[in-house]
Amino acid sequence: MSKSPKAKVKAAAPAPQSREEAASFVRRIGENARMIARFQAEMNDAIATLKEDAENAAAPRAEEIAQLTEGLRAWCDANRAALTDNNKRKFADLGTGKVEWRKSPPKVTVRNVEAAIAAIKSLGLPFIRPKEEIDKEAMLADPVKARLVAGVTVGSEGEFFAVEPFEAELAGGVS
Numbered sequence: 515m516s517k518s519p520k521a522k523v524k525a526a527a528p529a530p531q532s533r534e535e536a537a538s539f540v541r542r543i544g545e546n547a548r549m550i551a552r553f554q555a556e557m558n559d560a561i562a563t564l565k566e567d568a569e570n571a572a573a574p575r576a577e578e579i580a581q582l583t584e585g586l587r588a589w590c591d592a593n594r595a596a597l598t599d600n601n602k603r604k605f606a607d608l609g610t611g612k613v614e615w616r617k618s619p620p621k622v623t624v625r626n627v628e629a630a631i632a633a634i635k636s637l638g639l640p641f642i643r644p645k646e647e648i649d650k651e652a653m654l655a656d657p658v659k660a661r662l663v664a665g666v667t668v669g670s671e672g673e674f675f676a677v678e679p680f681e682a683e684l685a686g687g688v689s
Contacts, residue, residue: 544679586613 530536590597590606590613597606597613605614624630634641653660657668 540677540679543677544681547679 530539594615595601598604598615604616605612631642653666653668660666660668
């Protein structure tokens with residue numbers, strides 16, 4: 515039986531053969547993790563510089579767009595009937611682009627939720643809905659009963675393997 519061309523053979527990971535080799539593995543893991551952290555820090559520094567440069571270069575353009583849009587809107591509002599065929603359309607094609615007038619969807623803003631709920635209840639209005647949700651913390655506290663519920667699975671805590679290389683901090687360093 516031949517293997518397909520896409521089949522990949524995964525090489526076995528090297529395993530330490532002694533306590534000293536195991537300690538060496540942990541040291542190398544720490545060295546590699548710190549190197550990755552350096553690469554990431556350098557990348558983030560470069561990204562921050564590029565972002566700042568791009569924002570500085572774009573700022574005058576954004577200001578010009580805002581000013582041009584404000585002036586264009588004033589002209590379009592003054593000429594709306596002609597541009598929209600007496601308001602039969604919600605847009606106008608100007609050749610180099612389109613302008614359009616769109617309504618925003620309605621929205622409700624509530625500043626003081628507790629006061630609003632009290633007022634709604636006192637007025638007898640139907641604007642309050644009950645919210646039911648499953649208390650997962652209670653299920654974790656009593657997993658035997660929780661497992662009786664159809665559709666509920668309580669998983670085990672499990673176990674995972676972690677490597678924590680020794681890291682010393684510099685005095686006065688950032689933690």
